[in-house]
Amino acid sequence: xxxxxxxxxxxxxxxxxxxxxxxxxxxxIGKYHPEGRKAAPPVPTCAEYPQDGDKVVGDLTxxxxxxxxxxxxxxxxxxxxxxxxLVANRVFDAAAELGVKDLRWFPSASFPxxxxxxxxxxxxxxxxxxxxxxxxxxxxxxEGKMRGLGVLRSHGGRYQAIQDxxxxxxxxxxxxxxxxxxxxxxxxxxxxxxxxxxFALADSQYADRVIVVTDNLVPFPCVPWQIMGxxxxxxxxxDKVGEPEKIVSGTTNITKSPDRxxxxxLTARFVEAAGILRDGFSFQSGAGGTSLAxxxxxxxxxxxxxxxxxxxxxxxxxxxxxxxxxxxxxxxxDGQTFDLAGVQSMRDNPxxxxxxxxxxxxxxxxxxxxxxxxxxxxxxxxVDVNFNANVVTxxxxxxxxxxxxxxxxxxxxxxxxxxxxxxxxxxxxVDEVTTLCGPGELxxxxxxxxxxxxxxxxxxxxxxxxxxxLPIRPIEEIKREVESICGGVPDRPQLTDNVIAAxxxxxxxxxxxxxxxxxxx
Amino acid sequence: MKTKAEAGRAGTAVRSDCCVGIEMRDxxxxxIELRSKVDTLYGRSIRAxxxxxxMHFGMPHAVVTIDDSGALPYTIAARFEAAVRRLxxxxxxxxxxxxxxxxxxxxxRDRFRRSRLYLPGNDPKLAxxxxxxxxxxxxxxxxxxxxxxxxxAARLLVRNTLREVDFGxxxxxxxxxxxxxxxxxxxxxxxxxxxxxLMPKVETDRDVLAVQERIDGIREREGIEEDIYLxxxxxxxxxxxxxxAIAMASPAVVALAIGLEDYTADIGAERTLEGRESFWMRxxxxxxxxxxxxxxxxxxxSDVDDMEALFESVREAKALGFDGKGCIHPRQIAVVHRGFAxxxxxxxxxxxxxxxxxxxxxxxxxxxxxxxxxIDPPVVKRALRTITLAVxxxxxxxxxxxxxxxx
Numbered sequence: 001x002x003x004x005x006x007x008x009x010x011x012x013x014x015x016x017x018x019x020x021x022x023x024x025x026x027x028x029i030g031k032y033h034p035e036g037r038k039a040a041p042p043v044p045t046c047a048e049y050p051q052d053g054d055k056v057v058g059d060l061t062x063x064x065x066x067x068x069x070x071x072x073x074x075x076x077x078x079x080x081x082x083x084x085x086l087v088a089n090r091v092f093d094a095a096a097e098l099g100v101k102d103l104r105w106f107p108s109a110s111f112p113x114x115x116x117x118x119x120x121x122x123x124x125x126x127x128x129x130x131x132x133x134x135x136x137x138x139x140x141x142x143e144g145k146m147r148g149l150g151v152l153r154s155h156g157g158r159y160q161a162i163q164d165x166x167x168x169x170x171x172x173x174x175x176x177x178x179x180x181x182x183x184x185x186x187x188x189x190x191x192x193x194x195x196x197x198x199f200a201l202a203d204s205q206y207a208d209r210v211i212v213v214t215d216n217l218v219p220f221p222c223v224p225w226q227i228m229g230x231x232x233x234x235x236x237x238x239d240k241v242g243e244p245e246k247i248v249s250g251t252t253n254i255t256k257s258p259d260r261x262x263x264x265x266l267t268a269r270f271v272e273a274a275g276i277l278r279d280g281f282s283f284q285s286g287a288g289g290t291s292l293a294x295x296x297x298x299x300x301x302x303x304x305x306x307x308x309x310x311x312x313x314x315x316x317x318x319x320x321x322x323x324x325x326x327x328x329x330x331x332x333x334d335g336q337t338f339d340l341a342g343v344q345s346m347r348d349n350p351x352x353x354x355x356x357x358x359x360x361x362x363x364x365x366x367x368x369x370x371x372x373x374x375x376x377x378x379x380x381x382x383v384d385v386n387f388n389a390n391v392v393t394x395x396x397x398x399x400x401x402x403x404x405x406x407x408x409x410x411x412x413x414x415x416x417x418x419x420x421x422x423x424x425x426x427x428x429x430v431d432e433v434t435t436l437c438g439p440g441e442l443x444x445x446x447x448x449x450x451x452x453x454x455x456x457x458x459x460x461x462x463x464x465x466x467x468x469x470l471p472i473r474p475i476e477e478i479k480r481e482v483e484s485i486c487g488g489v490p491d492r493p494q495l496t497d498n499v500i501a502a503x504x505x506x507x508x509x510x511x512x513x514x515x516x517x518x519x520x521x
Numbered sequence: 522m523k524t525k526a527e528a529g530r531a532g533t534a535v536r537s538d539c540c541v542g543i544e545m546r547d548x549x550x551x552x553i554e555l556r557s558k559v560d561t562l563y564g565r566s567i568r569a570x571x572x573x574x575x576m577h578f579g580m581p582h583a584v585v586t587i588d589d590s591g592a593l594p595y596t597i598a599a600r601f602e603a604a605v606r607r608l609x610x611x612x613x614x615x616x617x618x619x620x621x622x623x624x625x626x627x628x629x630r631d632r633f634r635r636s637r638l639y640l641p642g643n644d645p646k647l648a649x650x651x652x653x654x655x656x657x658x659x660x661x662x663x664x665x666x667x668x669x670x671x672x673x674a675a676r677l678l679v680r681n682t683l684r685e686v687d688f689g690x691x692x693x694x695x696x697x698x699x700x701x702x703x704x705x706x707x708x709x710x711x712x713x714x715x716x717x718x719l720m721p722k723v724e725t726d727r728d729v730l731a732v733q734e735r736i737d738g739i740r741e742r743e744g745i746e747e748d749i750y751l752x753x754x755x756x757x758x759x760x761x762x763x764x765x766a767i768a769m770a771s772p773a774v775v776a777l778a779i780g781l782e783d784y785t786a787d788i789g790a791e792r793t794l795e796g797r798e799s800f801w802m803r804x805x806x807x808x809x810x811x812x813x814x815x816x817x818x819x820x821x822x823s824d825v826d827d828m829e830a831l832f833e834s835v836r837e838a839k840a841l842g843f844d845g846k847g848c849i850h851p852r853q854i855a856v857v858h859r860g861f862a863x864x865x866x867x868x869x870x871x872x873x874x875x876x877x878x879x880x881x882x883x884x885x886x887x888x889x890x891x892x893x894x895x896i897d898p899p900v901v902k903r904a905l906r907t908i909t910l911a912v913x914x915x916x917x918x919x920x921x922x923x924x925x926x927x928x
Contacts, residue, residue: 425562486593490563
């Protein structure tokens with residue numbers, strides 16, 4: 001596809017049209033203020049629904065048929081089962097069976113388990129994907145094989161796009177570990193319990209039609225009702241909606257790598273030296289090995305100094321759950337459970353609070369939790385000397401990860417990226433990121449095994465840690481050292497002019513694009 | 522003559538290494554088949570290096586296959602050279618990339634050797650970042666961690682590692698094999714000026730002398746002026762009996778180390794956690810070391826998950842008089858340093874002695890006295906070392922004399 005490109009406020013050449021709709025180039029942080037009223041679903045009438053509350057439909061195919069599935073519609077699914085989702089693939093198998101074409105898949109995230117959808121992309125059932133593209137789907141798109149332009153949004157950006165009408169969902173299909181016939185459902189009970197269903201909240205409120213798929217139908221009322229049945233059109237009972245053991249997707253163990261442990265320890269020491277570690281503070285760290293190790297180091301410091309956090313933001317794991325139970329934090333505000341201990345705690349502990357992208361991340365809110373967090377620790381595939389970071393492509397230009405809540409979390413009071421300065425021979429600290437996902441203004445600190453670099457914009461952090469004895473160095477110096485170790489400045493990936501995906505900023509503007517890698521047809 | 526050979530490792534579990542295959546041809550020039558995860562970023566650079574290697578070894582016609590898992594240039598060169606030597610024997614000129622500047626730092630006989638981190642000599646991935654963990658010494662091991670069929674390849678990789686990888690302030694150590702293979706190890710590594718050679722399974726002073734003689738020969742040939750120290754490892758009954766002679770065999774010996782795995786097998790005992798079976802031997806080696814005026818270094822602690830037991834083991838070693846402990850995981854280093862750190866009482870006593878020494882110096886007295894007691898020079902020396910260690914361990918500020926601490 002040929003696209004007209006313009007230079008956006010970050011100096012990136014981006015598209016002005018996405019799949020036939022106009023798109024606004026990135027204008028800078030907090031600079032875009034759209035007006036008007038929010039989108040709304042059609043007005044339903046309860047008289048059209050069964051008075052006894054029983055909305056159970058025989059199977060997914062007939063439910064989709066009943067909801068009026070037809071060519072060109074937008075279908076959404078959600079990733080609370082992460083790599084253990086069994087529903088999205090079945091939705092499109094059903095669509096294929098019904099002979100429907102050109103659907104837009106609008107998942108909250110995709111995982112390698114969705115690789116079978118490539119067949120439906122090839123056959124024309126799915127036109128294109130708007131959502132994170134992990135693993136095989138990312139590779140498929142990178143090779144220029146997808147018909148439409150992919151759109152990657154943060155969790156908050158997805159909410160924003162639904163609320164301001166950028167994306168209109170025709171049919172939302174919500175996989176629920178427990179539901180009643182009315183459609184009240186949750187993710188914390190039942191044999192497939194996986195945690196919260198927060199990623200489906202916007203879909204339940206704004207989609208034209210909502211189908212709940214469950215493998216554990218209970219009599220009314222299903223409590224807690226994380227999704228309210230009042231939004232739901234139909235309930236489908238199936239044998240299994242997901243494999244909750246796969247929410248542990250290999251990243252939720254503490255790293256054993258001595259280098260990563262060192263990075264995690266330096267990060268915790270930095271947080272202490274910067275004066276962030278004090279009674280009543282808050283932090284968020286993800287489920288990657290280094291982030292978990294950071295939480296453990298921080299926990300030990302908190303124990304030693306008798307410090308208690310007011311809240312910790314999850315991705316929850318058993319490590320955070322232990323901290324909650326030990327009284328090291330008053331609350332876990334949890335957007336996504338990353339292991340089964342997290343699921344159980346969310347169900348049983350009233351201080352383990354289920355959150356969603358609405359309360360945490362949404363650009364069209366009157367404020368968000370994310371910006372109230374004292375310190376957040378996040379990953380990245382690349383960071384450049386201006387502290388810009390990339391999370392979606394590898395240095396070879398291939399689309400391999402989603403944005404998740406990453407962009408939204410950058411609004412924390414202190415954003416730290418603990419990253420190795422290079423992986424094998426792949427430099428992580430570089431001159432210019434391959435794809436811009438997070439502007440450097442929002443990234444305060446990078447912690448590598450070869451030293452800590454503080455963004456010059458954060459003079460307060462520079463001053464606070466001046467006499468800490470921590471290995472604080474200019475980012476350019478770390479970059480030069482990395483290049484010297486790796487054997488020189490790396491070549492840039494060979495990319496074609498063909499744009500295959502747009503990267504949205506949290507406000508819906510286009511911050512960058514991803515191009516097709518060369519050497520592919 | 523063989524026409525095909527390979528060296529190195531490849532596969533999904535391998536990182537920072539590569540497998541180089543070379544097939545000699547009579548014509549057709551150089552063909553490079555590269556499979557690399559960094560092809561996009563460094564494919565050009567890898568191909569240029571391979572071409573340079575072919576020229577260096579006089580191979581105008583060859584098919585070179587590189588199965589690369591992100592190996593750095595010095596590793597690719599080491600693997601290539603190992604393959605060439607497997608084809609042609611050892612009579613080829615070594616291929617040496619330029620040495621990284623500033624990675625050799627001056628050594629000192631009596632520097633601290635609290636922690637020494639063992640790295641398997643044939644695995645590049647652990648060496649690249651070994652210097653960032655603060656060990657007093659880093660050992661590139663050619664002995665037990667390297668399988669007999671890879672000794673040749675490991676030797677070249679260790680040689681190249683010594684030229685390229687910056688181990689920060691750590692002493693650059695190599696553990697060689699026993700003779701005769703150890704002599705080939707020395708030929709490869711001594712020109713790269715390691716700080717110290719660990720000698721395994723030393724049983725007599727003649728073992729030390731043979732190594733010393735070989736090193737002296739290489740030093741003379743290469744014009745090496747830097748000190749290269751020796752740390753013999755005693756790990757047999759015979760070695761323990763001869764410990765004093767071993768420690769005094771050469772002025773280059775700066776420390777005696779012990780290895781308990783082999784020793785307990787040798788005396789027919791079972792190795793226990795308490796280590797009663799090796800108590801005599803540890804005492805004997807320590808005493809021999811002290812008699813020779815060299816450091817005594819304890820064995821490695823092999824349970825990498827039990828940091829508390831490691832700490833206890835270090836405290837015990839310190840109480841017995843040992844100066845150092847072996848580490849097999851970087852996370853052990855900080856624990857070992859904490860274990861060897863002087864106690865508050867030791868620091869206070871040392872401060873008194875150093876102050877008294879300082880007073881005596883200033884008033885031009887030849888004799889140092891504390892109260893009514895005279896203090897011998899070795900005691901002052903030991904106190905100074907305790908102070909240095911306290912500063913190094915973060916327990917005492919460098920300017921403690923000026924600051925004063927009575928307040």
